[in-house]
């Protein structure tokens with residue numbers, strides 16, 4: 001079982017105290033926000049499951065016995081939380097790949113995690129589409145990484161609303177225990193480690209999607225992506241950076257709606273609205 005250790009931030013979408021934020025946080029409680037998201041071009045449900053290179057097994061094993069990385073027993077699909085199902089089906093965002101949905105159901109994922117993974121996957125599709133052919137990436141791998149990067153929070157649900165990086169190696173181990181290839185499972189372990197010298201463009205794009213979904217801008221990360229693209233295309237770094245900036249600015253414009261969508265999903269299973277957390281992944 002592969003593991004990797006890294007630190008990661010808590011993605012507190014309700015606390016825009018990071019630099020380069022573009023999110024205005026308007027309409028944070030807008031129940032129709034996701035439907036109004038200008039980025040939702042495929043709200044009718046584009047099936048991108050064919051883009052998912054996962055080979056996960058949603059048969060329903062006990063994760064603890066296989067991975068030994070967490071305390072929680074996964075729940076069966078038939079017992080899926082209606083709130084999780086709403087996170088999968090609420091209009092406005094592209095659907096998660098069907099095998100990822102099956103896995104999250106089987107694991108009894110908290111609804112907020114399902115919503116977060118769907119939002120980040122949605123943004124990853126948009127990012128790749130906007131970048132176009134200029135970037136040589138493994139599209140299926142990037143999208144799978146976006147759809148599963150925080151899956152380890154099933155095992156460490158406290159990291160949905162608080163700091164912690166235990167979910168990262170745990171997520172990779174969990175995916176590996178379900179038969180996912182190492183090259184795809186690695187995103188779960190590496191999405192918070194973009195400053196590594198050996199970070200690949202695929203990994204960096206997953207990380208980028210995991211930030212810009214909520215309007216967060218990370219200049220160092222964007223510079224690194226621009227440098228890799230420029231080296232591959234022969235363009236000037238500054239020109240790529242400016243084009244990337246335009247793309248990310250456009251994507252960030254839908255952040256408030258995505259934040260509202262995620263906030264509607266409970267951070268734990270079967271909880272009441274009065275228990276809603278202020279923080280989120």
Ligand SMILES: [Fe+2]
Nearest residue numbers: 011150210281
């Ligand atoms: Fe995330």
